[in-house]
Amino acid sequence: MSGNIEKVSIVISKGGLADIYPGLIMANGARMEGIEANLFFTFFGLDAIRKGVNAKIKVATVGNPGMHMPTILGAIPGMSAMATMMMSKKMDALDIPPIPEFIELIGETGCEMFGCKATVDMFGLSKEDFVPEMKEIITVGEFYEMSHGGQIIFT
């Protein structure tokens, strides 16, 4: 393999299990290939690095065409919890960790994590609301500066 990509900045902009995992897997995968990586969490993607919140993230069973399930069934109480449990089991078998453990693991690989200032302000949050792996709350401008020389991946 030519190994031309040397750096990636991955944006995680959506909440919900199925929207957070792909970015995390890509960030970890980049580090496994020796590619420099950093993560920028914005809007509901911030849930992935919110203390406590990140342990309770579920699969969306309503408004998620990937579930192949009529909306009315997805809305039944407990459906989202059940889908989450099933998916978590399968992921664990593949050695994909739960989100809080995955964030710790990715932090240990040397991938830096940042929160989006606009969203943090909008939700009335502060640095204490986030896991210690989050290095800083930064502006969009700072994100672009930090991404210099690499590829930006938006998820």
Next chain:
Amino acid sequence: MTSKTIAGVEVEVDAEGFLQKPDQWNEEIAKEIGKEYGVEDLTDRHWMVINFMRNEYLANGAAPSIRALGKKSGVSVKELYQLFPKGPAKLAAKIGGIPKPKGCI
């Protein structure tokens, strides 16, 4: 698949330099591959990881994930990246003479 001579031994490797037959491997080969990929000296900590990977592969037919490495090899994920900066799972597999790890994690 091609043949290559490493540390005086002819071994079969794939296009990226991963040994295809773990039984063709020895410690001298490990040292030479390490040097080629920027790990000048293999310390006891390196050997812990390399031996763990080899044993897992020989026992299960697959290289362990980075998660399993961090939990079971005795070396944390953080240290793994210090020991093998250019990607610990792949580099330790290469030095340990086992085929390229196939997992995404």
